[in-house]
Amino acid sequence: MYSQEETLRSTIDKSLKVIRLYDWLLNLYVLDFFVDNHWTKLPLSWQECFQNITPQDLGNILSEVPTKHVLPLSFISLIKAVKSLSLPRDKISNKNKIGLLLSEDICNGHPRLKNLFLKHVKLKKRHEICLMSKVVSGVAVESKCDAVVDFGSGLGHLVRVLAYNNNLYAAGIECQSQLTEEARSVQLVHAYRAALERILVDYDPKLKHAPVRNIKHSDTMTFQQYSTQALSRLNIPLPACFARGEADLRQWRRVVTLYTLRLALAPLVETVILLDRVLYILEHGLSCEIHPVFDPKLSPRNHIIVGKRL
Incomplete structure (x- = not known):
């Protein structure tokens, strides 16, 4: 019987073996697609299979929708390995219900504050705040703790919900002074x-x-x-x-195809990072769990790591 730490180390080691096999793909930089002729870096069987594929067809293949395309065995093996080793993203629906998002009172009976709390909060963020506050509140109750600190609190949406709705003493710490300005998005994967x-x-x-x-x-x-x-x-x-x-x-389709294939490895890379953090917490004597709390369709990075001192 393997311990939790041994199981984590084994999964991380297997994941890194797959990632290292495809370092050449992960390290490609879209800016250099034409300069370094990135398309020729794909295995010949991949080039032949994907040279005329549409982005929609490729998306369906990566989503495991049945396809008429004859796929290279090495590509099939990669997709299966990524799926088997990556953390599942399916949300635990019996603990958190998305239906509460729009109707739940998040300001504990303060009707004048409701619009203030929801102002400039998009559905995705509202979803995350609602579920994150439940997780934090649950851990606080279990730990007999009535005060929490949110590091990287941004504009303080979560802190306000924890204070008014969950009756916790909540404080937020944010180092970036420019969060009130709209972030500028730079799209060079073009x-x-x-x-x-x-x-x-x-x-x-x-x-x-x-x-x-x-x-x-x-x-x-x-x-x-x-x-x-x-x-x-x-x-x-x-x-x-x-x-x-x-x-x-x-x-242009080859640019989209190659970098879509590159992104197919993202769940495995993220899994290694998350499991490494879990392992770090365990090695320091805390119990630790990781759960897919958010709806993956709204928040693709939907895992929460919960560490508790024994």
Whole structure:
């Protein structure tokens, strides 16, 4: 009979063996897709299978929807290994009901505070706050504790719910002073940027991974418009290079396919990180459990680690 720690170490070791076999895929950087010809780094059988596949078909395959495509055995083995070794994401529905999300009183009878608590809180965040507060409150009651500290509390949504709804003394600690400003999203896992990178490197190898302007992409934006705006701060003659970029962009499906295959390994990488944290807690004499608390459709990173001092 293996102990909990031995079982964790064994799972981590097996997962790392799979991950190390596919280091070459995990270490690819979308910016260099055309520069380093990433498509040729895939096994030949994968190239032949996926060269004309649609993103929807690939998504169905990774979701284990039956397919008519003849898949390489090495790819099938990888997907099965990732599934068998990764932590399950199915939520424990008998303990937490999503139906309470919109109707539950989260301010303990303070009707004037309800709108304040829900203001700027999207459904995903509301879902997480509701269930997280139940977990924290349950652990506090079991531990006979009436005070909690939320490290990385952000705007303090969870702290307020714990205080008003769960009657806990709650304090939040947040080191980032700019959380009241809207975060800017930078999307460079994009075919336009990868095509632009080849133009830059062809013009001057020293410009590899050079910073360009962050451009908000739209469906109507052409590659020429994107490039002109992105490189407005650099003195580079681009018109003669646009044809090369347009040719690369005809392979946009390969960009999507390769990085979708790369993301298929993400659950296994996340599992190793989570299990390593659980193992760390166990090694320090605390009991520890890990549960998929949130709805994975709303919160894909839906596991919570609960450690208790014995």
